[in-house]
Amino acid sequence: MIKTEHVTKVYKDTVVALEDVSIEVQKSEFVFVVGPSGSGKSTFIRLLLREEEPSRGKIFVAGKNIANLSAWKIPYLRRNIGTVFQDFKLLPDKTVFENVGFALEVIGKPRHVIDRRVPEILELVGLGGKLNNYPEELSGGEQQRVSVARAFVNRPLILLADEPTGNLDPTTSVEIMKLLDRINRTGTTVIMATHDNAIVDAMRRRVIELDEGKVVRDQARGVYGYGA
């Protein structure tokens, strides 16, 4: 599903964010990308979303090299990738329903599809009763569920999560992880960047560890601990 070949990303010719990263992620895998701040996790996510181009190397998503994708095709790449962030990125003046519906509306889905799919997905994430609430009326965990619902409402092949539990307490984080696990079980490939060791240790999934832009560990059913 995702494959990188010798990917290097250098900023301003001097700062090396990623160096010679070659990994392969199969369809419906669940992968943690771990490492300290500045290790290159976020750059890795941004490259997969084609928010940036690699300085060298190839990145294949669903069989296509996206390293030199023409600009007008980028939106279509992103329709196959759902994204969840630490700061939820919800629109405060839109209701829960509108926030999720917005993701479908702006890619041109017809009204009847929105009206059917949005309540369905919100039911799935456990917010069936809060369709008309505004984000500020929800707890952090609930807001992140809305954001997961938005990422998943278009049934993407891949879900990218960048520190999705970074702003949440441990109990709520576990709830979000259960949700991501459920989504993963539907066949969606999940890649999650995190430095939440408790979660990584509890899930026992594949762990790719980055340090100063290099892959220092790639372990099936791994734990967070350095060099473990």
Place this chain on the structure above:
Amino acid sequence: MARRSGYFLRETALALRRNALVTFAAISTVFISLFLLGGALLVERQVRLMTGEWASKVEVSVFLRDDASPEEVEALGRRISEIPEVEEVQFEDRAEAYANFRELFRDNPALVENVDPEAMPQSYRIKLVAPEEFPVIRARLAGDPAIDQIRDEQALLKKLLAVTRVLRTGVIAVAAIMLIAAMGLIGNTVRMAVFARRKEIAIMKLVGATNWFIRVPFLMEGMVEGMIGGVAAVLAIFAMKFLFIDPLRGQIAFVPSWIDTPEILVTVPILIGAGILIAAVASLLAMRRFLEV
């Protein structure tokens, strides 16, 4: 597209309301520049109208001495018609001259009553092959005993044309500068709209909205501003017609015909089209700078 037009309309209306003041500044600048442009176009049409009317009339008047004998008058007539630069020559006797005089000053009966028909001069009215041949005629006819005065009837028109040409160029230059300012202001409203919606834009990019889908509301916002400015300019021009041109109609002797609704209607698509076009260009330029998609 129908399902999307709802979205675009909503977003455009919202953006226009959100930056009311900047939007107002942009629209009024478009309005002023297009109003000036429309004014210049109409002055041009008015001048052309007058030129056409005058050019078809007499170009040179040869007034005769009161004491010229009929033989002298006839001889002069032959001389004139033999000049190759003359296209047409007509004799105007005292009665005709008086009739023309009365027609020209019909709004001033006191003046007409005080003039004796016998005091009107006889004249030859000459139409030239080319209006600029006047000096040739003057030279050819110089010294003829029957002639009192030779007058270039187009001299005033030529001066008027020169003045209006300068005026028109000036107005168009001002309109052009205003249009550039208007483009800047429209660009600024687009920039503010982009800024106000940066969160939505970020999410739209993330979930895979196409660039055009993201751009259209901003483009429409700019174009609506341009269109409102253009419509306002058209309305103002019609207001000027009712307030200034209509009352003058028939009041000024040497301007027998004035531009009217058909001439103004011609400028309507030009002004509104120009408003929309410059707004679209300004919006697209602003998006290139402020909206990286």
